[in-house]
Amino acid sequence: MQRAPVDARGASHDDERVGFVVTPEDRDWFDRCRRSWDFGARVRRNLERSVTRVPALDRIVRNALAVYYFPGMWTWSRSIVEPLVERSLHDAGFPYPAFDFVQAYARFAETVDHFTPLRVETEVDAHVLHPERSGAELAAPDGGAVLYRDRIHLFVVEETSGDDAYWLVVHRMLDDQHGWASPDQLALDERALLACWAWEHVFLVSVAGVQYNEVRVSPPEFRRERIAYTDAEKSGAARRLAIRAAQMIAAPPLGLDPTPQWEHCARCEFRAPCVALNRGEDATALLAERYRPRPPDELEPGRLGGQSWGMGRGAAPPRFGD
Numbered sequence: 001m002q003r004a005p006v007d008a009r010g011a012s013h014d015d016e017r018v019g020f021v022v023t024p025e026d027r028d029w030f031d032r033c034r035r036s037w038d039f040g041a042r043v044r045r046n047l048e049r050s051v052t053r054v055p056a057l058d059r060i061v062r063n064a065l066a067v068y069y070f071p072g073m074w075t076w077s078r079s080i081v082e083p084l085v086e087r088s089l090h091d092a093g094f095p096y097p098a099f100d101f102v103q104a105y106a107r108f109a110e111t112v113d114h115f116t117p118l119r120v121e122t123e124v125d126a127h128v129l130h131p132e133r134s135g136a137e138l139a140a141p142d143g144g145a146v147l148y149r150d151r152i153h154l155f156v157v158e159e160t161s162g163d164d165a166y167w168l169v170v171h172r173m174l175d176d177q178h179g180w181a182s183p184d185q186l187a188l189d190e191r192a193l194l195a196c197w198a199w200e201h202v203f204l205v206s207v208a209g210v211q212y213n214e215v216r217v218s219p220p221e222f223r224r225e226r227i228a229y230t231d232a233e234k235s236g237a238a239r240r241l242a243i244r245a246a247q248m249i250a251a252p253p254l255g256l257d258p259t260p261q262w263e264h265c266a267r268c269e270f271r272a273p274c275v276a277l278n279r280g281e282d283a284t285a286l287l288a289e290r291y292r293p294r295p296p297d298e299l300e301p302g303r304l305g306g307q308s309w310g311m312g313r314g315a316a317p318p319r320f321g322d
Contacts, residue, residue: 017142017143017144017145018144018145018147019139019140019141019142019143019144019145019146019249020043020140020144020145020146020147020245020248020249021042021043021125021146021147021148021149022128022146022147022148022149022241022244022245022248023148023149023150024150024191024194026041026042026043026248027241027244027245029041030244030247030248031244032259032264033258033259033264033265033268034255034256034257034258034259035256035257035258035259035270035274035277036258036268036270036274037256038256039270039273039274039287039291040269040270040294042294043248046293046294047270047287047291047292047293047294048269048291048292048293048294049269049290049291049292050290050291050292057094057095057173057217058171058173060089060092060093060094061089061094061171061173061215061217062121062153062171063088063092063121064085064088064089064092064094064102065085065105065153065154065171065213065215066120066121066153066154067081067084067085067088068081068082068085068105068109069117069120069154069169070117070120071116071117071118071119071120074116074117078106082102082103082106085098085102086098086099086102089101089102096217096218100220101217101220104220104222105215105220105222108222109222112224114158115156115157115158115167115211116156116157116158117154117155117156118155118156118157118166119152119154119155120153120154120155121151121152121153121154122151122152122155123149123150123151123152124149124150124151124152124195124198124199124202125147125148125149125202126147126148126149126197126198126199126201126202127145127146127147127148127201128146128147128148128241128242128245129238129239129241129242130242131239131242131243131246138242138245138246138249140249141249146245146249148194148198148241148245150191150194150195150198152168152195152199153168153169153170153171153213154168154169154170154171154213155167155168155169155199156168156169156211165208166205166206166207166208167207167208167209167210167211167226168192168195168196168199168207168209168210168211169210169211169212169213170192170195170210170211170212170213171213171215172212172213172214172215173215173216173217174214174215174216174221175216180214180223181212181214181225183225183227186210186212186225186227187227189210189227190237190240192210192212192227192229193229193233193234193236193237194234194237194238194241195210196209196210196229196234197234197235197237197238200234201238207229208228208229209226209227209228209229210226210227210229211224211225211226211227212224212225212226212227258274258277258278260278272286272290273286273287273290273291
């Protein structure tokens with residue numbers, strides 16, 4: 001299949017009309033509770049709480065690691081790069097001693113980074129396949145393309161016995177509720193499988209699998225786990241995505257009933273209007289008072305995915321941030 005050239009974001013340079021975009025968060029949201037998805041998804045009501053948000057800790061750390069692994073600075077002395085990583089953490093409001101974290105990570109990375117970074121924080125748009133027509137792509141009701149969009153933390157290459165092996169690297173943050181992942185947990189990581197499939201689908205390069213970069217910030221602890229994914233696993237995930245995307249774009253969508261379970265309702269920002277609807281009340285006034293339209297996503301300047309930066313030695317370091 002012939003494809004238009006792609007830029008660092010994975011989007012085609014042609015004038016293709018996009019009718020529907022599915023993100024990993026949308027897909028999880030749709031599976032978890034369709035009423036909540038209907039309230040908040042960009043392709044539905046596109047609402048969010050009317051509060052000021054601060055960058056999450058995982059995003060702060062990811063931004064800093066994007067500086068650490070920026071391809072244009074990979075050949076630089078780490079003594080030059082590490083202060084830039086510290087500054088990224090400090091400027092973003094990292095709540096722990098940035099110097100200690102960076103020094104601990106650098107000692108760990110020296111023992112496991114047997115690769116060359118090629119891209120960091122790259123947004124990829126992949127055409128969702130048709131669930132019933134082999135080789136065809138799914139289209140939205142208006143005829144526009146249906147895309148699966150994700151941001152890939154890191155794309156690297158390893159040289160093994162003269163052959164190049166390409167991997168995605170996923171930074172996985174640990175906290176009191178989420179410890180080291182088990183092998184089964186990683187083997188069943190649907191988002192990682194779809195990330196591999198999407199990268200292959202867009203850039204036409206085989207991806208061996210995912211290297212999970214597990215990070216605990218306090219106290220600093222790290223682990224690297226490699227999971228190779230087969231073509232069958234990736235194609236299976238793409239097929240499941242196609243089925244779910246077809247349900248999302250169905251007119252009307254395949255049911256928008258809530259799925260009350262405290263494990264996800266407890267952290268749902270739409271719990272109040274959902275409870276009101278369950279009581280048979282009109283939630284219009286509540287939605288107008290407490291919620292607002294979500295602003296559009298903005299590509300971050302200086303990021304692969306925001307604009308292209310040089311890859312060679314001496315390339316200007318980006319300013320990562322939210």
